[in-house]
Amino acid sequence: xxxxxxxxxxxxxxxxxxxxxxxxxxxxxxxxxxxxxxxxxxxxxxxxxxxxxxxxxxxxxxxxxxxxxxxxxxxxxxxxxxxxxxxxxxxxxxxxxxxxxxxxxxxxxxxxxxxxxxxxxxxxxxxxxxxxxxxxxxxxxxxxxxxxxxxxxxxxxxxxxxxxxxxxxxxxxxxxxxxx
Numbered sequence: 656x657x658x659x660x661x662x663x664x665x666x667x668x669x670x671x672x673x674x675x676x677x678x679x680x681x682x683x684x685x686x687x688x689x690x691x692x693x694x695x696x697x698x699x700x701x702x703x704x705x706x707x708x709x710x711x712x713x714x715x716x717x718x719x720x721x722x723x724x725x726x727x728x729x730x731x732x733x734x735x736x737x738x739x740x741x742x743x744x745x746x747x748x749x750x751x752x753x754x755x756x757x758x759x760x761x762x763x764x765x766x767x768x769x770x771x772x773x774x775x776x777x778x779x780x781x782x783x784x785x786x787x788x789x790x791x792x793x794x795x796x797x798x799x800x801x802x803x804x805x806x807x808x809x810x811x812x813x814x815x816x817x818x819x820x821x822x823x824x825x826x827x828x829x830x831x832x833x834x835x
Contacts, residue, residue: 692789692816693782693789694763694765694780694782694789695765695812696765696766697766698763698764698765698782699716699763699764699766699779700716700761700762700763700764701714701715701716701721701723701761701762701764702714702715702716702759702760702761702762703757703758703759703760703761703762704720704759706750706753706754706757706758707722707750708730708732708733708746708749708750708753709728709730709731709746709749709750709752709753709796709801709802710724710725710728710729710730710749710753710793710796710802711723711724711725711776712725712753712757712781714762714764714777716764716777721776721777722774722775722776722777723764723776723777723778723779723781724772724774724776724777724778725779725780725781725792725793725796726767726769726778726779726780726793726807726810726812726813727780727793727804727805727806727807727810727811727812727813727814727817728793728796728797728802728803728804728805728817729802729803729805730745730746730749730750730753730796730801730802730803731743731744731745731746731749731831731835732746733746733747733750734746743835744831744834744835745800745801745830745831745834745835748801748830748831749796749801749802749831752796752799752801753792753796753801756783756792756795756796757781757783757792760783761783762781762782762783762792763781763782763783763784764777764779764780764781764782765779765780765781765782765812766778766779766780767779767780767809767810767811767812768809768810769809769810778810780793780812780813781793791813791816793813793817794813794816794817794820797817797820797821797824798820798823798824798829799824799829799830800824800827800828800829800830800831800832800833801830801831803821803831804817804818804820804821
């Protein structure tokens with residue numbers, strides 16, 4: 656084979672390999688391949704140690720405790736005796752639904768634009784593996800009507816899927832959409 660053809664063949668093979676690497680899934684912390692509708696970027700792994708309410712948990716991440724505020728949702732607020740505020744309609748159900756999903760579980764955390772909110776809490780999209788499939792925790796909470804989709808720009812990575820879940824929950828009268 657002539658050197659020019661050999662060089663052209665090597666260049667084509669290198670470019671083809673680069674394309675395969677560029678479009679290959681990023682993978683997950685456990686080495687499995689994410690589903691097409693799973694997380695889109697690098698993940699951190701944490702263990703949930705306490706559920707505060709429908710959109711906030713305390714996690715253990717790399718040996719340190721952090722409060723985590725879920726991105727893209729807003730759940731009804733629990734009673735705040737110090738401030739003299741009663742619980743909002745659906746607050747206990749939101750906390751209980753969050754508890755049922757993530758209590759003592761390992762979750763994968765996907766970052767959006769912002770790292771922390773004004774209260775110093777981590778801001779992340781929480782994901783879980785269920786039967787080999789990715790579950791976006793916030794989407795599950797919105798779908799069952801225990802939280803509402805809420806856009807907080809610039810953190811809008813999953814707004815469309817959360818808005819879709821809310822439209823469906825509202826149409827079914829699920830959770831807060833049927834009882835509050």
